[in-house]
Amino acid sequence: MEELLEILNDLHPDVDFETCDSLIDDKILDSFDIVTIIAEVNDRFDVTISAEKITPENFNSAEALYALIQELEDED
Amino acid sequence: MLLTSYEFLGFLAVLLVLYYLVPRGFQWKLLLAASYLFYFVAGPLFPLYILVTTATTYLVSCRIEGIGRRQSVYLKENKGSLSKEEKKAYKQKNKTAQWRWMLACLLFNLGILAVVKYGNFAISNINGLVQALGGRGEFGLLGIIVPMGISFYTFQSMGYLIDVYRGVVPAERNFFRLALFVSFFPQLIQGPISRFGDLSQTLFSEHPFEGKTLCLGLQRVLWGYFKKLVVADRVVTGITTITRGGISEYEGAYVFVGMMFYALQLYADFTGGIDITIGVAQAMGIRVAENFNRPFFSKSIKEYWNRWHMTMGSWFTDYIFYPISVCKPMLKFSKFARAHFGEAVGKRMPVYLSSFAVWSATGIWHGASWNFIVWGLANWVVIMISQELEPLYARFHGRFSVQGKWGFKLFQVLRTILLMSSLRIFDCYRDVGTAFRMFGTLFTRWNWQILWDGSLLELGLSGLDYGILAAGLLMMVLVSLVQRTGSVREKIAARPYPVRFLLWYGLFLLVLLMGAYGVGYDASQFIYNQF
Numbered sequence: 378m379e380e381l382l383e384i385l386n387d388l389h390p391d392v393d394f395e396t397c398d399s400l401i402d403d404k405i406l407d408s409f410d411i412v413t414i415i416a417e418v419n420d421r422f423d424v425t426i427s428a429e430k431i432t433p434e435n436f437n438s439a440e441a442l443y444a445l446i447q448e449l450e451d452e453d
Numbered sequence: 454m455l456l457t458s459y460e461f462l463g464f465l466a467v468l469l470v471l472y473y474l475v476p477r478g479f480q481w482k483l484l485l486a487a488s489y490l491f492y493f494v495a496g497p498l499f500p501l502y503i504l505v506t507t508a509t510t511y512l513v514s515c516r517i518e519g520i521g522r523r524q525s526v527y528l529k530e531n532k533g534s535l536s537k538e539e540k541k542a543y544k545q546k547n548k549t550a551q552w553r554w555m556l557a558c559l560l561f562n563l564g565i566l567a568v569v570k571y572g573n574f575a576i577s578n579i580n581g582l583v584q585a586l587g588g589r590g591e592f593g594l595l596g597i598i599v600p601m602g603i604s605f606y607t608f609q610s611m612g613y614l615i616d617v618y619r620g621v622v623p624a625e626r627n628f629f630r631l632a633l634f635v636s637f638f639p640q641l642i643q644g645p646i647s648r649f650g651d652l653s654q655t656l657f658s659e660h661p662f663e664g665k666t667l668c669l670g671l672q673r674v675l676w677g678y679f680k681k682l683v684v685a686d687r688v689v690t691g692i693t694t695i696t697r698g699g700i701s702e703y704e705g706a707y708v709f710v711g712m713m714f715y716a717l718q719l720y721a722d723f724t725g726g727i728d729i730t731i732g733v734a735q736a737m738g739i740r741v742a743e744n745f746n747r748p749f750f751s752k753s754i755k756e757y758w759n760r761w762h763m764t765m766g767s768w769f770t771d772y773i774f775y776p777i778s779v780c781k782p783m784l785k786f787s788k789f790a791r792a793h794f795g796e797a798v799g800k801r802m803p804v805y806l807s808s809f810a811v812w813s814a815t816g817i818w819h820g821a822s823w824n825f826i827v828w829g830l831a832n833w834v835v836i837m838i839s840q841e842l843e844p845l846y847a848r849f850h851g852r853f854s855v856q857g858k859w860g861f862k863l864f865q866v867l868r869t870i871l872l873m874s875s876l877r878i879f880d881c882y883r884d885v886g887t888a889f890r891m892f893g894t895l896f897t898r899w900n901w902q903i904l905w906d907g908s909l910l911e912l913g914l915s916g917l918d919y920g921i922l923a924a925g926l927l928m929m930v931l932v933s934l935v936q937r938t939g940s941v942r943e944k945i946a947a948r949p950y951p952v953r954f955l956l957w958y959g960l961f962l963l964v965l966l967m968g969a970y971g972v973g974y975d976a977s978q979f980i981y982n983q984f
Binding site for chain 1: 780791
């Protein structure tokens with residue numbers, strides 16, 4: 378989780394990713410941010426988040442995104 | 454059948470009466486028949502195209518879902534006997550089969566679109582190339598009439614197919630229901646590009662007659678006609694004079710006037726058309742996705758594209774931008790670029806390359822000619838530059854506390870309007886070379902006196918025309934401002950009857966008396982109709 382928060386904070390230092398749960402709904406993250414996050418996650422966690430997993434539910438909070446990463450790691 | 458024709462009004466009136474008279478379970482079937490009739494009137498062969506797309510989409514979506522269903526049954530039946538690896542391999546095999554079916558259907562339907570819409574463009578370019586190389590280059594052009602709204606219904610069907618593949622929506626088992634989703638007549642002309650998950654919620658439901666729903670729908674239709682007939686079709690004369698006739702005569706400040714006229718026409722035409730579409734659907738109790746969110750109040754070009762033609766933007770994002778930017782080869786390339794060209798370059802690769810693909814597609818989607826492709830790529834360049842300038846903006850805002858101030862917001866809005874209008878110049882002149890040359894004259898020919906010396910009255914627009922256009926623009930701005938706090942029609946509906954009557958009857962009279970028709974005018978096609 379720490380590593381994911383580091384990625385997110387690098388992208389938007391002004392956002393409190395530990396508490397925010399409306400990153401997509403409130404348009405805090407845009408499509409460019411999402412792609413940058415996925416590339417970083419792929420680099421550091423070695424999991425591939427496919428396009429069909431890009432949903433507001435998976436990207437609205439750091440917690441949800443971390444759960445997705447863990448799910449993908451388990452699948453591998 | 455133009456949306457602005459008496460035939461369409463007659464068609465709509467008869468349909469609305471029948472829609473609320475027939476048994477409610479029959480309403481969507483009536484809409485299907487009406488949609489095919491509408492399409493048949495537009496071109497007797499057009500229904501054949503839409504039928505082919507519907508049939509292939511239906512068969513393949515059912516096939517994809519069938520594979521998924523069989524997989525669930527198999528995994529359930531062999532729950533205890535399969536190892537994790539075996540399950541994974543089995544799922545992978547099915548996913549590949551589903552992907553192949555989807556790809557075949559996508560290629561087939563996009564192939565039809567490519568041949569019908571872009572065939573002649575490709576042939577002309579090949580001829581040009583062969584001639585440039587000294588050959589004869591005389592390949593004959595295809596004699597195919599582009600079916601109305603083919604881009605819209607193809608994209609809508611393909612979006613549905615991808616959603617089925619992704620498991621976002623279940624495959625529609627009733628062929629006729631899918632046929633209505635693909636051919637729903639109000640949105641055949643210029644969108645919006647609906648998602649099955651959204652539109653199907655109200656498209657097939659039973660709708661009892663409700664006076665308020667009907668009224669709100671027709672009021673929006675009226676507002677759409679106002680924008681189209683009073684504003685868009687009036688200003689078109691000025692644009693034609695500036696951009697089509699004696700181009701060298703209309704340089705410098707005239708180019709600026711043409712750009713502003715075109716921004717006004719495009720906004721009034723496209724949003725007016727969408728108002729008519731959404732209003733017609735609403736009159737029948739059907740909810741169609743919004744396509745605009747006051748785009749000219751945007752503070753950046755990126756924001757503008759999130760608020761203009763929103764259904765197309767989200768289609769391109771979901772089905773082109775994300776799949777390209779997060780696919781395995783792209784992520785591998787990003788890693789490679791990080792290792793060889795540095796962190797900064799590698800990080801940007803997925804976004805830059807996928808955006809390039811999206812904007813090339815956006816350009817070519819708008820028309821089969823180079824001016825649209827260059828326009829799309831110009832948008833890409835501007836968006837990428839503003840993306841790169843973000844740290845600079847952040848430093849600027851850290852130093853000067855102008856962010857959120859009224860004056861600065863106004864500056865940002867005007868800057869976006871100017872920027873967007875400048876890019877649209879490729880659309881105005883329809884020729885890349887001419888567009889660049891005319892844009893250049895903005896800085897080389899200093900003739901801004903035309904704005905006040907009466908020259909503007911020689912563009913085919915009289916003083917009365919300018920007065921009507923100014924009033925129309927003011928009304929659209931006012932409505933946009935009021936919209937920020939909720940539906941304008943709902944607000945009007947809450948007013949006493951005389952006020953409501955005066956407002957709507959007044960608008961009706963304005964359309965009737967000030968609409969650009971009659972001698973010298975011809976209610977034109979909607980600009981987006983050609984897509």
